[in-house]
Amino acid sequence: MSTADAQRTGKTMLSIRDLGIEISGDASHPVLKGLNLDIPRGQTVALLGESGSGKTLAAYAVLNLLPQVARVTSGEILFQQTDLLQLPAKKMSHILGNQIGMVYQEPSTSLNPLMQVGKQIGETLRLHKSLGRRAAREQVLSLMELVGVPDPRRRYRNLPHQLSGGVRQRVVIAMALACRPDLILADEPTSALDATVQAQILDLLSRLIQDLRMSVFLISHDMGVVAALADRVAVLKGGIVVENGDVRDVLKDPAHPYTAAMLSGDIQGGKMQVATSITQTESAPDACPFLNDCRWARKECRTATPEETIIDGNRMVRCFLHTQTSVTEGME
Ligand SMILES: Nc1ncnc2c1ncn2[C@@H]1O[C@H](COP(=O)(O)OP(=O)(O)O)[C@@H](O)[C@H]1O
């Protein structure tokens, strides 16, 4: 089914088309240059990219919360057929929290340090669902139970700093889920946690995704997190998606050399670990973003990135190794 058809039939929850973002004063190095990404209803789609690759800015664009220095230069973000980029602030604030729930990396981004956590979860409900105090409290307690906050009645009255990091992140997840939104946007939901707690929160998210059949836009630099939670993964490099496919297929057999480098551990903590023998070259603005670290790079990669090519039915890749005319040639 084409993207346009999926939109019309309501099977796509979120569709990011040709999104361009630049930081003011740095127009020659756009952060995103034509990002395409679809999140089908009931699926978890991950945007995987190195640190600094523009993942969080993409999320902020969806929420209409870009920092002042950043500017959308092209594209549309369709949420249930509405272009969020064109939406007036008032309508957007109705959608946030109500139809789109947010889980940020840092609980401190979402939580007010001076308000009891139970009350904070309740605020979202009271704001969007016009619930009375008592009804809201009951719902908050069952939400806290749902996300595995121990002893919810006691924790309800705690301030954020009185909770452990893991419990705080559970509270953030409860807030995001409070209004039963259609879409959850999770930006590095476990990156700030230590390894044991990270595993527990991944278990929780995985269970919620299954039980509530949620549509999730997951943002991560960590293939482990992506593998644990996502159905599909879109690999971001140089402001575009260079590969997009079923997580299992991509893990088993990455199609883009950049994805392969990420999976093999050549890229860790956002940096290329293995020095390549490729001579660094001045490249055209449209050159392949992986040009300088790619062992397959050749002349045409310096001047253009190929269009989106579909392989194996439902995998998209942008690499000359996979364009019809040059498969054999590229393997030389
Ligand atoms: N408030 C800001 N001011 C200036 N530059 C920013 C700001 N936010 C992000 N950037 C720049 O935009 C790029 C993408 O940032 P970000 O979306 O946070 O990356 P990621 O989430 O993938 O780590 C980075 O290179 C960063 O320097």
Ligand SMILES: [Mg+2]
């Ligand atoms: Mg980020």
